[in-house]
Amino acid sequence: MSELNEIISEQLSMFIMGFALIIVVLAIVLMIQGAKIRKMRRKYEAMMNGNGIEDLESLLIDLKNQGDMLEEVQREQKTIIEAAQVKLRGMKSKVAVKRYNAFGERGNDLSFSLAIIDDNRSGVVLTSLHNRENSYIYSKPLEGGESQYPLSPEEKEVIALASQQS
Numbered sequence: 780m781s782e783l784n785e786i787i788s789e790q791l792s793m794f795i796m797g798f799a800l801i802i803v804v805l806a807i808v809l810m811i812q813g814a815k816i817r818k819m820r821r822k823y824e825a826m827m828n829g830n831g832i833e834d835l836e837s838l839l840i841d842l843k844n845q846g847d848m849l850e851e852v853q854r855e856q857k858t859i860i861e862a863a864q865v866k867l868r869g870m871k872s873k874v875a876v877k878r879y880n881a882f883g884e885r886g887n888d889l890s891f892s893l894a895i896i897d898d899n900r901s902g903v904v905l906t907s908l909h910n911r912e913n914s915y916i917y918s919k920p921l922e923g924g925e926s927q928y929p930l931s932p933e934e935k936e937v938i939a940l941a942s943q944q945s
Contacts, residue, residue, distance in 0.1 A: 868899070871902045873898075874894065875938075876891055877936055892906045894934070894938045903918055904938060
């Protein structure tokens with residue numbers, strides 16, 4: 780037992796020094812944490828006591844109301860855009876022209892067919908037939924790329940050309 784007491788008394792000073800070092804490190808950590816908490820408390824009190832904001836609850840309510848108004852405006856704009864897209868699909872925006880010689884060897888390429896259609900291939904085909912004495916213009920309505928009147932090969936070709944446009 781005396782040997783054990785000797786070992787303990789020899790190591791006691793080292794043991795006390797180790798504990799003292801640990802206590803000093805913990806005290807430093809405690810002071811650093813205390814400073815951080817004081818800084819955070821000051822920021823919290825400044826936020827809750829003023830800076831132009833009467834209370835946080837009214838600020839949050841105002842922000843929610845503004846967000847709701849923005850969502851309503853966005854819904855209205857989405858409706859307007861969808862209506863504009865529907866109108867655009869119905870607009871006659873695809874146009875194609877083909878010039879040709881309607882009467883073979885007599886004359887030049889003075890005859891033409893003009894197709895004005897929309898995305899659904901509805902619209903009109905205008906055809907002008909020109910010879911030396913007269914010029915005739917015909918108009919044929921289109922629904923889905925077809926007409927109730929017979930279409931010439933040139934008119935079918937110009938409808939196909941107009942349909943290929945994007």
